[in-house]
Structures are given as structure tokens and as C-alpha cells.
Ligand SMILES: Cc1ncc(C[n+]2csc(CCOP(=O)(O)OP(=O)(O)O)c2C)c(N)n1
């Protein structure tokens with residue numbers, strides 16, 4: 001099914017995708033400058049997946065994220081300032097400096113958190129969907145995970161459990177062609193993930209993850225279905241990771257040419273740019289959106305830098321709730 | 323202690339009653355686990371609850387322990403209060419990623435954005451439940467006690483089991499609720515009215531001035547048997563059941579040791595790295611000047627649990643071993 005996305009919505013998506021990219025570029029600069037010590041996993045090149053999926057969600061819907069989760073949070077509407085402050089480990093961050101890049105969480109906008117143990121967020125998403133169902137709420141849950149996560153037992157168990165319970169959860173596999181250095185064909189014995197997912201009795205789609213329209217269309221259908229009580233489904237979004245596994249990772253497993261071709265021909269932001277031009281949007285409008293995203297990220301950097309370090313005396317607070 | 327009508331029920335019935343009350347009192351509470359529905363659970367702890375509350379709130383699940391633990395957390399994050407049964411604690415090892423890495427940490431790691439009100443209840447231990455062997459009789463409390471963010475409970479009586487489970491379900495933290503499978507049939511007085519036993523409060527099961535014995539679960543009963551025997555020999559043994567292994571009620575333990583000046587620590591789990599080592603170290607840190615003799619530890623042997631009864635009998639300390647250790651300790655002239 002093809003939905004017609006309004007030009008206005010596409011423009012919003014365009015700005016969000018730039019926000020994700022600029023946010024991660026800023027994170028990369030912090031890494032280069034030695035200002036961030038922890039590992040940072042960028043989703044540059046994959047912005048259309050987070051954006052297309054999250055635009056199909058309502059504010060009350062939930063997500064679980066991964067180690068590569070900045071984009072999920074930004075697209076779900078998390079506060080850029082508090083995300084950036086968390087990246088810098090500041091008291092003003094979402095997690096008050098206890099999480100960092102790999103443990104982002106924004107409960108205020110429906111993120112139940114990033115789970116950097118590969119696939120660990122997936123059963124949590126299923127349980128959240130069970131909770132929603134038991135409370136007869138009109139909400140759905142998205143579990144984001146990578147192609148490498150397909151090899152984890154809990155992912156298979158989670159899909160089985162969700163299918164048995166007809167839980168309102170959408171499994172979104174971001175196939176960015178790598179699990180660190182491992183290609184997808186070496187992660188899952190079944191090449192065709194749609195065939196694999198449908199064997200659990202749930203609908204599945206494999207889509208072009210560089211086209212935000214395609215991601216949005218399929219997600220909207222999946223979300224509508226889940227919200228109407230139709231149970232879980234599976235989406236594989238074919239995408240590509242432009243950066244290394246983390247900033248500074250040497251990437252011996254692929255050629256520079258391979259990455260250059262992807263950047264040139266399959267950049268999701270460039271594609272959306274062309275699509276909006278074809279719809280008659282003025283180049284100046286697109287420049288303004290790009291500029292707005294950059295300014296928002298610059299403001300977030302300023303906010304993060306200005307924020308205080310966590311008070312060392314609080315290091316043992318909130319291990320337990322009262 | 324609560325007043326009201328007392329009657330004798332088993333440890334198993336007490337746990338069942340706690341679950342039944344919690345389900346009736348709070349619509350957010352639900353149970354999940356393998357064969358806990360119509361079947362009533364491998365040991366029968368949830369018997370009758372499926373009939374009373376239905377399959378949504380007493381949920382049968384596939385055999386997917388780690389995923390169940392993750393799902394319990396997810397449900398808790400949406401406002402539910404799940405109680406997960408793991409058929410044997412040995413199988414919780416498949417769920418340790420979720421329990422250690424997520425349950426225990428989400429509150430802290432996410433900067434207080436959420437709580438994790440989940441309970442894992444599971445039978446552990448061996449002893450009179452004979453020949454369970456290497457994968458169905460372990461005592462694993464020390465693993466959970468080690469992880470910041472978890473609370474760990476191990477009741478030794480029907481009264482404590484019911485009251486502690488009610489408190490565990492009402493707690494906003496993840497609680498590991500350990501049941502001793504050899505005690506499911508043990509009887510004890512339990513009030514008819516609902517009550518809670520607060521987490522983190524030890525119980526002096528028997529008062530005495532000569533020596534302090536600290537023991538939880540089935541070992542607490544062995545200690546009480548030894549104390550009864552020694553009373554006839556003129557030795558007054560104080561038996562403390564921590565009941566909650568984490569957070570540990572240090573004050574009750576320290577007060578007792580400062581009174582008796584001697585401590586015997588008993589655990590069923592293998593000796594190395596167990597909770598008794600932790601108790602002993604805390605006593606040394608806080609009560610060294612009061613001690614009149616070295617602390618004595620009795621523990622399970624550092625072996626996998628063997629099958630043959632003749633071998634299994636060698637693994638765990640029993641009341642004669644505890645009595646003998648106390649006699650020696652009291653006789654020591656320092
Ligand atoms: C259980 C577990 N094993 C190994 C790792 C180390 N690790 C971190 S990310 C990663 C690759 C994950 O690949 P994929 O799921 O495709 O996600 P991507 O990094 O491509 O976003 C690995 C092996 C981990 N975090 N968790």
C-alpha cells in the first residue's frame with residue numbers, strides 16, 4: 001500500500017534526519033577532541049529508518065532502542081539538549097550522567113531505553129506490549145534491533161512469545177549490512193528474513209530503508225494493524241552504516257570504495273532532498289530546514305557544555321527506589 | 323506480629339495465599355511462568371489461581387527464561403507488577419542477562435526515570451527433596467546478592483514466606499524471592515488477615531546468650547534443632563534468620579554478636595564466595611572487639627550436587643554438625 005505523505009510531513013522528516021546527522025557529527029567531534037571517552041555508535045546513513053518508523057507512531061507509543069540509538073530517540077521526539085548533555089555525562093542529561101551514549105532513555109517521550117546488550121531490548125518491548133494489552137491501552141511498541149541481533153536466542157523467543165500472545169509490537173530490524181565486521185549472511189542461516197519471520201506466523205516486509213517514504217508507509221501499516229489488535233509483525237529495513245561500528249573503528253572488513261558508493265548513491269537525506277525538490281519545494285526552504293537542524297544541535301551542544309558535572313556525592317543514589 | 327486468627331498451613335500454601343491476595347488486591351499484579359496456569363506450577367504453588375483469575379493474569383508461557391525476564395521488565399515499565407516464576411532456580415541462569423543487566427540497573431542507569439517492580443520467585447536448594455542432582459538442587463543466592471539493585475529474600479517459615487512475598491510484590495525494586503523446595507510441605511501458624519513482613523528485617527528465631535548462629539532457609543531449621551539439643555546441655559544458642567539476604571539487617575546481627583561474643587554461620591550453598599563469607603566479614607568489620615573466638619562457618623561442599631544418595635548426603639551440613647561446631651566453639655578457652 002502506498003500512502004501519500006504530505007509535503008509538509010516530508011519536510012519535517014527532512015529536518016529530523018538532519019538533526020540526527022548533525023547530532024552524531026557533533027558526537028564524532030567530541031570523540032575526536034577526546035571529550036567523550038565511551039564508545040559512540042553512529043547511525044549516520046540510517047536516518048530514514050528511525051525517522052520513518054517514529055513518524056508512524058503517536059507520542060504515547062513506546063520504543064526500545066539499541067547501542068546505535070541516538071536517531072531513535074531524536075526521531076521519537078526526545079529533547080536534544082538533554083540527549084547531548086547525557087552524551088557528555090552531565091547532570092542535566094536524561095539519565096543525569098549515569099547512562100551515556102549507549103544507555104540513552106527518554107521515558108517522557110516513550111523511549112524505554114537503549115539496550116546495548118545485543119537484542120536485550122526486544123523481550124522488554126514484548127513485555128511492554130503485553131502490559132499495554134492487559135491494561136487495554138491504545139498503544140503499540142516498536143523494538144529496534146540490528147541484523148546481528150537476529151542470531152540471538154532471545155530475539156527468536158521474543159517473536160514467538162509476541163506471536164503467541166498477539167502482543168502489539170513491531171519488530172524493526174535495521175539491516176545496516178554489518179554486525180561489527182560480520183555480514184548478515186554470516187549472522188542468520190536463513191537468507192530471506194521475511195521468510196524467516198513469517199515462519200513464526202506473523203506478517204513481514206523487507207523494505208528500502210534509505211527511502212523514508214517506504215519506511216513510513218510500511219510502518220504506518222504495521223502500526224495500524226497492531227493498534228487494531230492484529231498482533232505483531234516484522235520489518236526489515238535495508239540500510240547501510242556509513243561510519244565505522246563506532247567512531248574510531250578501523251573498518252578493515254570493507255573497502256573505502258564500497259562506502260563511497262553507498263554515500264554517493266544511497267544517502268537517505270540526499271534522496272529525500274531530491275524527492276522534495278521534485279515535489280516543487282524551493283531549495284531555499286530545504287536549506288532553511290537543514291540550517292534549523294544545525295542550529296538546534298549547536299544549541300544542544302551549548303546546553304550540554306554549560307551543564308554541571310554530576311555531584312560525585314550522588315554516585316550511590318537511586319540504586320534502589322524508596 | 324499480627325494479631326488475629328492463626329491457623330496452620332504449609333509454606334507452599336502460604337506462598338499461594340500471598341499470590342492470591344496480591345492478585346485480588348491489585349489489578350496491576352499478574353503471574354507469568356511455565357505451566358503455572360491450569361497445571362498449577364511444577365510444585366503446585368500457583369494451584370487454583372488460574373481458575374480464580376484466568377489465563378491473562380496467571381499466564382502460561384513458553385520455555386524462554388531470558389525472554390520472560392525481559393518481558394516481565396517491559397510490563398513493569400508500563401505500570402504492571404509482574405511476578406515471574408522460574409520452575410527451578412537453576413534455570414534462572416538463562417535469564418541472568420535480563421536480571422543482572424536490566425532489572426537491577428534500569429533505575430540507576432536511566433537516572434531515576436523508572437522503577438522496576440518485578441518479582442522473581444523460584445525454588446532452590448536440595449536436602450529432603452532427594453536426588454535432584456546437579457541442575458535441580460543448587461543454592462544460588464550469592465549470585466543475586468552480589469548485584470547492586472536487586473533485593474534478595476529467603477524465608478524459612480510459612481509466616482515469613484507469606485508476609486515477605488506480599489512485601490516483595492509491593493516493593494518498587496526487583497526482588498529475588500527464593501523458596502526452599504524441601505520446605506514446601508512444612509507447616510506453621512499464619513494469620514488469616516493480610517499482613518506484610520518488611521524486607522530487610524531479620525528475625526531472632528530463638529534467643530540465647532552463649533553463641534549466635536546465623537542461618538537462612540532450611541539451614542535455619544537445622545540450627546534451631548541444634549539449639550534445642552544444646553539447651554539440654556546448658557548451652558544457650560541464639561538463632562538469627564536474616565530472612566532478607568539483601569539488604570542485610572546488620573543491626574540485629576551485630577547486636578546479637580556483641581551480646582554472645584561468638585558467631586557460627588551456616589549456609590547450604592557451596593562454601594566459596596557464599597553469603598556466610600559476607601556475614602562473617604561484616605561481623606569482623608563491626609564487632610571485632612566483641613568477639614571472644616574465631617567465627618565458624620559451616621557450608622555446603624564445593625562440589626556439583628551428586629545424584630546418588632550416599633554421595634548427596636556428604637554435601638550439606640546438618641543439625642549434628644552445627645551442634646558439634648557450637649560445642650567446640652563454646653569450649654574454646656581464649
Ligand atoms: C550480547 C552481546 N554480545 C556482543 C556484544 C558486542 N557488540 C556490540 S554491537 C555488536 C554488533 C551488533 O550488530 P547489529 O545487531 O547488526 O547492530 P549494529 O551495530 O549494526 O547497529 C556486537 C557484537 C554486545 N553488545 N552484546
Ligand SMILES: [Mg+2]
Pocket residue numbers: 146147148174175176177178179180
Ligand atoms: Mg548491523
